[in-house]
Amino acid sequence: MKMRNFFAWAVILMTTIIMASCSQSADYQSVIPTEPVLVVKANVNNLLSESEILQDNQVAGFLKGAINEIPENSRELMRGILDDPSNCGLDLKQPAFVVMKNFEQAKGFVLFAVKDAEQVKTLLNAMLENEEEALLEEKGDYTLLKADNANVMAFDD
Numbered sequence: 001m002k003m004r005n006f007f008a009w010a011v012i013l014m015t016t017i018i019m020a021s022c023s024q025s026a027d028y029q030s031v032i033p034t035e036p037v038l039v040v041k042a043n044v045n046n047l048l049s050e051s052e053i054l055q056d057n058q059v060a061g062f063l064k065g066a067i068n069e070i071p072e073n074s075r076e077l078m079r080g081i082l083d084d085p086s087n088c089g090l091d092l093k094q095p096a097f098v099v100m101k102n103f104e105q106a107k108g109f110v111l112f113a114v115k116d117a118e119q120v121k122t123l124l125n126a127m128l129e130n131e132e133e134a135l136l137e138e139k140g141d142y143t144l145l146k147a148d149n150a151n152v153m154a155f156d157d
Contacts, residue, residue: 031111037101071126087119089120117143141156142155
């Protein structure tokens with residue numbers, strides 16, 4: 001049960017965090033609405049490197065423990081991403097955006113540029129391996145992640 005809860009929260013976290021589009025900087029930002037309530041721009045690459053959060057003993061201990069809870073065949077992939085976050089398939093050198101369209105209904109998304117859509121699919125498939133209610137589906141030019149009958153992420157290359 002503990003592992004299932006971890007996967008549920010991991011999927012929720014990843015799907016909340018990642019709403020991705022093209023890696024060309026001008027293109028992926030075009031999905032930001034013209035009149036959002038709030039837009040926060042973040043340089044994820046600098047946040048990871050300058051904050052040294054991945055080197056923090058408490059964070060490292062938590063992440064190592066979390067990795068030990070996931071299926072064995074996904075552990076090496078996750079360790080590789082922790083060693084080099086760019087292995088996740090997202091272009092972390094491009095800015096990420098938190099966009100709120102409506103505070104009252106808590107509607108919004110986080111937007112990342114995709115560097116390698118196949119790496120993103122590999123990561124999601126590893127995370128979703130034991131999830132019965134999550135589905136990664138090809139829809140023409142983009143890939144859609146559905147969980148609990150909701151579209152929670154879309155991305156293309």
